[in-house]
Amino acid sequence: NAGVTQTPKFQVLKTGQSMTLQCAQDMNHNSMYWYRQDPGMGLRLIYYSASEGTTDKGEVPNGYNVSRLNKREFSLRLESAAPSQTSVYFCASSERGGLSSYNSPLHFGNGTRLTVT
Amino acid sequence: AQSVTQLGSHVSVSEGALVLLRCNYSSSVPPYLFWYVQYPNQGLQLLLKYTSAATLVKGINGFEAEFKKSETSFHLTKPSAHMSDAAEYFCAVSPGGATNKLIFGTGTLLAVQP
Numbered sequence: 001n002a003g004v005t006q007t008p009k010f011q012v013l014k015t016g017q018s019m020t021l022q023c024a025q026d027m028n029h030n031s032m033y034w035y036r037q038d039p040g041m042g043l044r045l046i047y048y049s050a051s052e053g054t055t056d057k058g059e060v061p062n063g064y065n066v067s068r069l070n071k072r073e074f075s076l077r078l079e080s081a082a083p084s085q086t087s088v089y090f091c092a093s094s095e096r097g098g099l100s101s102y103n104s105p106l107h108f109g110n111g112t113r114l115t116v117t
Numbered sequence: 118a119q120s121v122t123q124l125g126s127h128v129s130v131s132e133g134a135l136v137l138l139r140c141n142y143s144s145s146v147p148p149y150l151f152w153y154v155q156y157p158n159q160g161l162q163l164l165l166k167y168t169s170a171a172t173l174v175k176g177i178n179g180f181e182a183e184f185k186k187s188e189t190s191f192h193l194t195k196p197s198a199h200m201s202d203a204a205e206y207f208c209a210v211s212p213g214g215a216t217n218k219l220i221f222g223t224g225t226l227l228a229v230q231p
Contacts, residue, residue: 004160033218040126042207042221043161058218090160105151106219108160 002026006091006109013081013116021076021112023091031094032074036087049074081116088113119144121208123222131230136195138225140208149211150191152182156204167191203229
């Protein structure tokens with residue numbers, strides 16, 4: 001009953017370094033999402049993938065790239081980390097997007113805590 | 118554009134007291150509204166959702182929320198707080214359409230005092 005698995009759980013980077021956050025779901029969900037959570041700002045959508053083979057920008061995509069590797073996996077890459085990217089990153093999945101997506105709740109991973117110095 | 122506003126970033130109640138967490142929404146179309154809960158060091162979990170079937174929505178762990186169109190509100194309540202309810206609660210709105218891009222509020226941290 002793994003659900004949504006994120007790796008790593010913690011990461012410290014220096015400014016300018018790159019890294020990839022991994023996310024995998026075992027629920028056969030079609031849609032996957034990356035959010036960042038910052039104090040006092042709630043969760044903000046970085047990128048999402050409505051279905052395998054598609055990706056789209058969310059509210060705060062600058063400085064990030066994503067890859068929907070297959071139906072299970074959706075990775076988030078920081079090419080040149082900046083201190084402003086210090087945050088907690090959450091991956092989520094839902095059974096479907098589309099017009100009935102409101103009936104398809106998001107399932108979240110436990111997050112990756114990233115610090116950029 | 119749709120948005121949600123959560124009044125009160127921190128709420129403290131005594132064990133056994135009423136829990137009331139406030140959420141107001143802004144939407145030009147009938148909204149789909151959600152409450153999620155986040156326990157320490159965990160991801161978010163769905164508490165309940167409003168999808169226009171009924172204005173009073175019951176969720177898990179004894180929580181419920183009432184959709185009031187005239188007040189553009191979707192407040193979360195629980196009659197009697199338990200210590201295990203201590204967590205952060207997020208209200209969210211879905212714009213619907215072709216994607217499930219939830220828009221979250223800034224969250225309310227609930228503390229339950231013994």
